Amino acid sequence: MAKEINSIGVLTSGGDAPGMNAAIRAVVRAGNHYGKRVFGIYEGYQGLIENQILELNARSVKGILNRGGTILKSSRSEEFKTKEGRKRAYENLQAHGIDALVLIGGNGTFTGGMYFSEEFDFPLMGLPGTIDNDLAGTDFTIGFDTACNVVIECVDRIRDTAESHNRLFLVEVMGRDSGFIGLRAGVASGAVDVIFPEEENPMIDLFAELERGASNNKTNRIILVSEGNKMGSIQEIAAAVKERYPQWESKITILGHLQRGGSPTCTDRVLASRLGVAAIESLLDGRRGEAIGIVNNQLAYMPFEEAIRSKAKLDMELNRILKILAS
Amino acid sequence: MAKEINSIGVLTSGGDAPGMNAAIRAVVRAGNHYGKRVFGIYEGYQGLIENQILELNARSVKGILNRGGTILKSSRSEEFKTKEGRKRAYENLQAHGIDALVLIGGNGTFTGGMYFSEEFDFPLMGLPGTIDNDLAGTDFTIGFDTACNVVIECVDRIRDTAESHNRLFLVEVMGRDSGFIGLRAGVASGAVDVIFPEEENPMIDLFAELERGASNNKTNRIILVSEGNKMGSIQEIAAAVKERYPQWESKITILGHLQRGGSPTCTDRVLASRLGVAAIESLLDGRRGEAIGIVNNQLAYMPFEEAIRSKAKLDMELNRILKILAS
């Protein structure tokens, strides 16, 4: 029989995402609700190794529901990739009497958790926290909805400027490996094209669009460019356009870390709250070593191993919709 | 065999909702994409009776994707409830050569459409446009996500004020028949209680919460109050609290039509865009007399009759989450 859980640790790791604080709050309050102590581990796995651990209670997480970032900080730890690092982490957990961990992060976070769990038979559950939405086992990750809303607000503002003809607004959005933010925000902001990592020949669509633009004249056009696209940097794309269509002037906006920040949307706060409660309840129900998500509006559990191996699939239907609407 | 469709009308009816413009844009552009003409009918069914009909094209719907309200206006029409009214509406459609209609609205809109469709064997499809989320056949209605985000932004601002002890902030939100906005925004804004229409004895939870508040002292508390709750007006609730707990001071905010307005969120724009395209494609595929929604991220179709009769079910799990987190 599983050992009873009395104290639970929570950490955030990897790139931060809006809604992580809402998840931390939910973990702490749900933990207390069930009579458990909850400890915050600061600066992710590195902080676990360095013993940066503080007990949290309802009051510690007051007023964080609507704050971007993560009060627990985050980090990427090379040391946790070593056996020695993980051993020190385990000893710190032992010293605090922590029986279980809730991890909030992405694939790297879950990978670290999987090794740790195997080595020390330690109860862990993971919550998907990343703006990129590139995790399997959940329809949406914590932070994705906020990031998309930040992008469309920015593009709305760019669109207001009305001055000139034959002007391209190229807007770089996050997405090293996938076009989730690009495509969703593209549909929602009326972009005429999105250049995203999954495309083999991204310039074909763009040039076709510009040809079409040339015929109906006189319009500003918005193009979203995911970081990880196969064509190259946004400056290179601007140069390629200039070379082929000298009459088109490109204006560049790079949103950068803007997309990570800001107050989480309603959807991200609700998602994070549900998952935070589920993390505690699933640990108390005896679940171990799984990523928790919401699929078709129901809680869903996927073993870390499978979550890491699988890849979230981009819905190409959105690209079809975008093309139909980009008149 | 069904008559070929060459011209399609679109109208918005009932209370307006953010995202209706995004839906209109999608209907117009998808219609044009498939080589069909699209006509905008202004002021809902009443405008149909009064022949307020104009052809729309890609340019007419430029720049509306991010605007609240509806460029087609909306209305509630008594005349359309009569046979004579509907007959005049039909004649106007005939005169313009309009073969099919896309209706954007709620239950009343679909009811009118159902009668009209039966009487004149006229191709119609309906899109769920209401901030209340109280329609069957779809997980979310167009406008709901925006309304919830407006509410939480407002509550975030209220929460910043830090001055006093034993202070209740009562915030009235929309929802004549259901607590969708109240509960979702309540979880997302850290309300300690939501008073919503489905509750039989709404004051029990509130008084329990205040008792608990009395013991841990010194905090401002946020309570959301849905319009249609069984306890009465927000002023009456404030009075009932005052009578029982004289030490609690209530501050009232009434959000009112604020919740209908503003730029739609990413989720509402994507939902409206997908549904607008689906409205055209389903009509061209021969579908008739159905409300289109998205269920578990897939398009879903429900005959008007069933959509009207059914009721969207409030997820009481959210109330459970709210109580756990309201420490």
Place this chain on the structure above:
Amino acid sequence: MAKEINSIGVLTSGGDAPGMNAAIRAVVRAGNHYGKRVFGIYEGYQGLIENQILELNARSVKGILNRGGTILKSSRSEEFKTKEGRKRAYENLQAHGIDALVLIGGNGTFTGGMYFSEEFDFPLMGLPGTIDNDLAGTDFTIGFDTACNVVIECVDRIRDTAESHNRLFLVEVMGRDSGFIGLRAGVASGAVDVIFPEEENPMIDLFAELERGASNNKTNRIILVSEGNKMGSIQEIAAAVKERYPQWESKITILGHLQRGGSPTCTDRVLASRLGVAAIESLLDGRRGEAIGIVNNQLAYMPFEEAIRSKAKLDMELNRILKILAS
């Protein structure tokens, strides 16, 4: 010769206002910049009496520049109005070695400061922190610009709703004694009328506007209503309209504490930062017992006595502009 100042306290008192945190941050960092210690006094004068005093440094005020409310909390203290209360306050300051105080608040705050300064010959300077803008000695108070922007954002959202004719949107805004928020936000949000405290017969304009509205038909109209107007509550105004013009339907929004909250605007942050630095520099320059403001973009100093006695004058030119533009 004045005693050298080595330690400075800072407190916020009265109703809180966005930008108070920016002012606290500036006081702390400017104090440290000049080699002085700075102490935060929590919960205003009451906290001073109850010895709620903590030293602050650059790190304590990190990340508060953009937060609404006040990290020092605020209160209204009856006890500070008594000689005994002020004596205890003085003793606490002595015990901490605090040589001077920066007060952030409104008229009540300055009044308390004036008595205190006279009784104990204690160096004090005051910063105008209130959303109401009703203080003499400064063009704008800290928080006013943010409050006005919150109001116009809300009205923008209300305006989007497009459904009906002969509809009045009555929006209650803050202003118990003056129409500063009402008039400024009224011009900026396209209100057709503002009902504000300085008006003797507020309904004359409103009825005239409705007569005019009756003739050009079919429009929604926005009316801002300051709390302290001479006509009565917003519900009473709605009733008076209903009685005289039964065809006009009134929709009520009460913004309430929403107006106090939210992230301060650029103008409020810059104002607060300049005044916070000036508070420290003026104390070190030997100034005492004055409210600091910005008049015509220059720092201005006014003795508390005069600041309390004078009244900020509402610029009625804004009302003239509003009437011209309310077509």
Place this chain on the structure above:
Amino acid sequence: MAKEINSIGVLTSGGDAPGMNAAIRAVVRAGNHYGKRVFGIYEGYQGLIENQILELNARSVKGILNRGGTILKSSRSEEFKTKEGRKRAYENLQAHGIDALVLIGGNGTFTGGMYFSEEFDFPLMGLPGTIDNDLAGTDFTIGFDTACNVVIECVDRIRDTAESHNRLFLVEVMGRDSGFIGLRAGVASGAVDVIFPEEENPMIDLFAELERGASNNKTNRIILVSEGNKMGSIQEIAAAVKERYPQWESKITILGHLQRGGSPTCTDRVLASRLGVAAIESLLDGRRGEAIGIVNNQLAYMPFEEAIRSKAKLDMELNRILKILAS
């Protein structure tokens, strides 16, 4: 005696700025208020040459008060720099019976207006519309306050991300010739340094700040970079930092046209409304060939020639404040 004015044209020219629509609305409604006809000239001077002129009325400018951009579009016209171009423009005005013009724009706009006014003795008044605030004769230009608020909202979001140490966030803001946006937004967003065009050796401050950062360790730092600074592009600045301090990692955000867009702030709407009314009233009072501004909260008039020759002076006091607060 001056010819009576019966019809007034209005145009926007140069880079667009939030609040231009509010100014257009005020010109139109104030014109109508005084019984004059008002004509909108589309696409600036180029549209004047090409006779793109339409009469506007109260209804034409309904709903634009809160919209970014300019409904009249804008352009930069080479042709208007020629005598022939201006002659065609004059003929078009004659043909429409337009007696006077209100110009909304920057220095280039006023220069064109000055030539035009001299050649044809044509009544003109100018309103300062540019986000850059680099015009003489007014404390603030229409659009500047909004641009600054957009920048600080973006920086607030960037600041939320909490992940790493020794990280510089470099944010490029507008300002080809001056640091108005950079400095004001820098103070308001807690930047530790602003690199702006008026600085001769911009890297000195930055390196000093980084040295200081090195000692107190572990913080993210925000640096605003005005486009027109003497150090070079934001990428070059990042490279120079990297070379000297390899441990500092720079993250780049380029706000670009984002800063031109979005709904104008309360301050910009009030400024634009006051100036729009003043443009009409000053023309009817017989004023000619002047830029209208607001100085110390009073209307101020400056002949175009002087407005063009003078340069708005950057308030270096803001840089001093920024340094004190950048702890």
